[in-house]
Amino acid sequence: MKNKELIESGNLELYVFGLLSESETTEISKIATQDAAVQNEIISIEKSVIALSSSFAPTLSAENYNKIKQKLDIDTKVVPLKPKSNLSQYIGWTAAAVFLLSCGYLFNLQQNNVSEIDNLLNEKNTLEQTVSTKEKLNNQINTSYSVLKDENNVVVKLAGQAISPTSSAKVYWNNKTNKVFIDASSLPTPPDGMVYQVWSLKLAPTLTPTSIGLIDNAEDKMKYLIEVDGTVGAEAFGITLEPAGGSKTPTMEQLYTLGKV
Template sequence: MKNKELIESGNLELYVFGLLSETETAEVAKIASEDDEVNKEIVSIEKSVIALSSSFAPSLSAENYNRIKQKLNIETKVVQFKPKSNISQYIGWMAAAVFLLGCGYLFNLQQNGVSEIDELLNQKSALEQTVSAKEKLNNQINTSYSVIKDENNVVVKLAGQAISPTSSAKVYWNNKTNKVFIDASSLPTPPDGMVYQVWSLKLAPTLTPTSIGLIDNAEDKMKYLIEVDGTVGAEGFGITLEPAGGSKTPTMEQLYTLGKV
């Protein structure tokens, strides 16, 4: 048999799996030792067997893989398999291949399932955050609308002072509940490390300031009415810029807005 015919006959695959007779095995081994093309084809078939096993058996340990690889000796010479005349042994090879294919298929299904679950959980988390943000925004809008429309609220306009003449603010003070809301949307965003502090003022007999809250959430929070601590008997309100955490007394050089009730 010519070498090209031998390669195309399928006998080399049977040789690799040890399914040829002793005479045929010896003949193929002799040809392989003399012909590089036949030898390379046998090595290629052996490598395909290794690749098939490793690709569909991801749990195959490195130790077992190296043991098989050493047994086949695919990098140096042709493997000399012993001939097997018992058809049950051939069936065993096929059963093992089917088993490996099945394991690989199930492993891939499991991995794909885990990835899909992770993706769904991420989408669920992102959706929950979006819903939470929308609910918070809706509550802020509803609260602001209710405060503005409440006839029991006294609106105190606070004008800009020397440090920031263009600044302004509004205080919504409910005489029945004593609740106080601040519209700080016309104040500049406070610098890093600084906050606005709101003061309830008694003007007589002496100026007596009482801190009723901080505005420390910068730009986004200042777009809506901000609730601070309630107050009783206020005669005026002021807002100063203070270090983070606030001050015990107002820094008059940093007085941004001021207004009388």
């Protein structure tokens, strides 16, 4: 077989992979030492094989890389690859590459799934909060409507005092249940660290205040009727501004509204 025919026959590829018989391998090795074209073609095939393997097995060890590099040195003698060991090495590289690619694909798939689950959970939490807020608002509206139309409620108007003449409030006190609701929508928003405290007052024989609740949720809560503790025998109601947590007795200098029953 002429050397050109040998190059085009495909036997050189089989030679590189170590798949020829011993006699064929010996013959091609002899030809390669005598013909530069055959030698160069073998080196070119080996380089292609190594480049392909490297693209699938980027973690090729330095030791193996140097061995292959030495084997591909044009100035060195062409050494045929041993049939069993080198073929196993290429198969191993390919298997490792497939394994690594599969692991990477599964990892990315898992990360995407985790991300999608997190997004769904966030959307679920947001939806639940929205629903909870709307339910709470709906309950406040329904409660306010029920209180306003209940004929058993006594309405006590609380007028603004010296510290805030423009302030006002209303108390809805039920004669049967003793429940008390406050309309605090005309009070200014309490400063940070301060709350409004509602007092049930007895005027005789001496002024006796009893705390029946705090209004501590600023603007939103003050838009609707606020339920505080029930009371019995009240003769008046007052609202003072107190430190967060409330006070045992009303701070009269911070009396915002007051009204008799």
